[in-house]
Amino acid sequence: MQKVETTSHIVDPFHTDYKRQLSWETLGVDLLNAAENHASKRGFGMKDVNNVNYTWVLARLVVELDITPVVYQNYHIETWVDKVYSLFTNRNYAIKGDNGVVFGYARSIWSTINYETRKPVDLIEFHGKQFEDYCAPELPCPISPYSRIKPLVGADMVKCHKVTYSDIDMNGHVNSMKYLLHLRDIFSLDHYRQQRLRRVELQYQKESYYGQWLQFFMKTEGENIYDVEICRTDNQTDEKGEVCVRARLIFE
């Protein structure tokens, strides 16, 4: 079986923002589903691991778009496994328009965890040697790897959010793309009028659950670069909770 899987979409009018550009959360969920589509066709998808009480979780994601597709444009998501380590696997993406036009790329790191203990397993041991056969490190993904986003000191809490029903996905925790939605909503409509989001980095450190509070601490790191820490607490408080997600958003 080939190493790359492609899923194609059209930018539907109601999957866009007010500027008629594809919403990043829609793209984000498409990336997750593209991963699942690629993996399940090769025998190591959610379905396969769920059956034995394990699940895939996203540890890191970086998406960089030179061009944000607009309403009625087609976009094609190519995805492949880049490398496999013992507890992690790198999965890359190319996001293209018709005729091979490149919109952008994405890099992600995943692990398979036990549904009960939430501990990661050794991927080769768990999925078998053939998992490695799908690795395609020769395929290009020409965007910078993950930054080292440092712990924020003296950052302001710019919002807090109580986790709701719709934040929770089939893994029983806040969905990775819901963090992205809440992150993007920190910025005003006016901000988006003047700037385009070019790159998002997400480092998932801890899970958060229904009924917890998410605190968003933000600091500017140079022009148009925003670092955010999302922390979880059991009650609404000004005291900083445990860091769940470190994120960087770069506008232009």
Next chain:
Amino acid sequence: MQKVETTSHIVDPFHTDYKRQLSWETLGVDLLNAAENHASKRGFGMKDVNNVNYTWVLARLVVELDITPVVYQNYHIETWVDKVYSLFTNRNYAIKGDNGVVFGYARSIWSTINYETRKPVDLIEFHGKQFEDYCAPELPCPISPYSRIKPLVGADMVKCHKVTYSDIDMNGHVNSMKYLLHLRDIFSLDHYRQQRLRRVELQYQKESYYGQWLQFFMKTEGENIYDVEICRTDNQTDEKGEVCVRARLIFE
């Protein structure tokens, strides 16, 4: 051209809720996009009316699901125009699984408004006589029509929400399905553990915009029936604002 248009989907794992059931907002957005797909293929879609500074807006929607599709199931949305009045048109939907299994139905009412004045136009005058040729009142949509949801008296404000960037769609107002998302988030995860949402009715009365506050007033109308008024205000206040949406949610 045939009167019915069908769009097919699979319930992707990341378009489900924590119970692995298709999320109602995903379905809702699919219904909007199915309408657009049907209309644009027949020359009266968003694209066509946007070009001359008009847009389609949803006035009412009722969705009733006997079966909520679950992860990896296929679902097919059939849509057609039921009737055309001067300022409104009825569009119906059937939501089916493979082999014609019926999951549910939906009814909606739409109007075309001027983008600047927000006033509705005469549909036959605007879209031309051929608009009527697509009407298929003979096709069944066996769910009860819209209830008369009465203004709520003495209802409690159960939450309020400041409209964010992601709430706003290409029409420059809060997207109809975002109201549904915020409505569903009134209920706890525990509520969804015990009950299944069977029917949603939405009456859109006024638009709301970026930066406004939405107040949610709720009252139980008999067992498992919840009526909600969503009101808009310019500032955060306990005083009741203008009603934007009246909604009814029926669980079982």
